[in-house]
Amino acid sequence: MTRRLLTLIGTLGVIMPLLAGNPAWAVNPDEMLSNPVLEKRARDISQELRCLVCQNQSIDDSDAELARDLRVLVRERLIAGDTNAEAIDYIVARYGDYVLLNPPLKPETYILWASPAVLAILALLAVFAFYRRKQREAAATTTSLSRDEQARLDEILGTSKDDGRA
Known part of the structure; x- marks a missing residue:
């Protein structure tokens, strides 16, 4: 082999x-x-x-x-x-x-020389916006539990708000 x-x-x-x-x-x-x-x-x-x-x-x-x-x-x-x-x-x-x-490098070719830098900046902005949007979506989907859900969770975990344990 x-x-x-x-x-x-x-x-x-x-x-x-x-x-x-x-x-x-x-x-x-x-x-x-x-x-x-x-x-x-x-x-x-x-x-x-x-x-x-x-x-x-x-x-x-x-x-x-x-x-x-x-x-x-x-x-x-x-x-x-x-x-x-x-x-x-x-x-x-x-x-x-x-x-x-x-x-x-002269006025007629400025766009030719600047375009790679401009495209790199735009790509970085797009990545930043993407991750920022993901963070906002994650924060928006995080909701608090209803009273019934919290009571059930406390019951499962064996904790309650009354006994002072967190």
Whole structure:
């Protein structure tokens, strides 16, 4: 039994990385530049740009056709002699700050930066309100016993109000 379990774990250890996929496989060989320095710069830039189809994936990790087009465009800009910043600025000028995975802090993106904090505060308020309501409901359902019920309880417990025991 132990041997089978170890064999299964070993097999999964080999298979799982293959099934998980490799984001680098999103870049097709025909897109890659022959100059390794330019290719490294292109990959660095691609990690900073959002796939507009996948939204929370970089264009380097995405298999979408638009991501491929953006990767090719970045490489064309680098071949044309642009710096990394110029290539990114070119893409941002065409698609807006939304294309950046880490957009700059400016008035147009304040809501983007503030929304996680606002959502966290709203979630905390909702939890607080939920527990407060539960406490109120518990307090409202607690009612005192009628005289007959109290007398019966005293009888069962063997206590009475007259003998001074509580």
